[in-house]
Amino acid sequence: MASREIARPNVPSFDQTEINWDKLDKTKLYVVGAGIFSGVTVALYPLSVIKTRMQVASGDVVQRNAFSAFRNTLKVDGIPGLYRGFGTVITGAIPARIIFLTSLEMTKVASLNLVEPFKLSEPVQAALANGIAGMSASLCSQAVFVPIDVVSQKLMVQGYSGFAKYNGGFDVARKIIKSDGIRGLYRGFGLSVMTYSPSSAVWWASYGSSQRVIWRLLGHGNDKENVPSQSKIVCVQASGGIIAGAVASCVTTPLDTIKTRLQVMDNMQKQNVRQVIKRLIAEDGWKGFYRGLGPRFFSMSAWGTTMIVAYEYLKRLCAVSEEI
Secondary structure, eight states: OOOOOOOOSSOGGGGGTOOOGGGBOHHHHHHHHHHHHHHHHHHHHHHHHHHHHHHHOOTTTOOSSHHHHHHHHHHHHOGGGGGTTHHHHHHHHHHHHHHHHHHHHHHHHHHHHHHGGGOOOHHHHHHHHHHHHHHHHHHHHHHHHHHHHHHHHHHHHTTSTTOOOOSSHHHHHHHHHHHHOGGGGGTTHHHHHHHHHHHHHHHHHHHHHHHHHHHHHTTOSSOSSOOOOHHHHHHHHHHHHHHHHHHHHHHHHHHHHHHHHHHHOOTTTOOOHHHHHHHHHHHHGGGGGGTTHHHHHHHHHHHHHHHHHHHHHHHHHTBOOOOO
């Protein structure tokens, strides 16, 4: 069997857990990744629908918890109600994810080289490099993601709490362009950048640093011989994903609630950010900003954990072996 060596300072045992962008078969990564992440999206999409409905509900129909919203959706719309807007999301998610992952990996390498001369501890280096990479990747993918987000969220809430009904994603896009032009598809773009970019930065920074801390607690900090098993690698990566999802959801849910409300409004309801904030406070006090926190927390933790384990496995699957 051909052996492979990738020289890394400080923690050689991480050779098995992290694979650089230049060591990957990009075509295989994109093709296989599209299938894997589409499957993950199918499993977790209902959480996004429930979160969105909780965030936009008016005061007279607001669901007090995620289970009530879930039960009400099933009662009114059945299982299809949990997948409203799914076709639009899955269509747009593939190019958006390609842009995201490419930007993420390329920026991560550059960021690691940038922070290395400062001689920071490894968890801090990982947090900075991953955070910068996550924010940059999110910024690059927003041009594709925001129109998909606007259309899919209108489909998620159609017929709910007084919102209009549509005949699919193309009907939503046509009506938005007719009333507001192309810029209507980018409604909430600024808040999306303010929500997803920090969220991505916090998520990836938390994931990178927590993973290093966990490895050190497990005694793999500077062990050159004791390479962790694949099962241990998966457990550590999954734990890092849970921690990252918890931190990111708590930090960014208020902005996500405001953004979602702005994006689902029609012309008759159109409000600016300040008016949305005032209405939220009037309806539910300051806790209104954390509507949908439960589903968002679970979604980000479950999605993050599943995504990162699948992604790290995908990278190992698509790694190009080097013979020496």
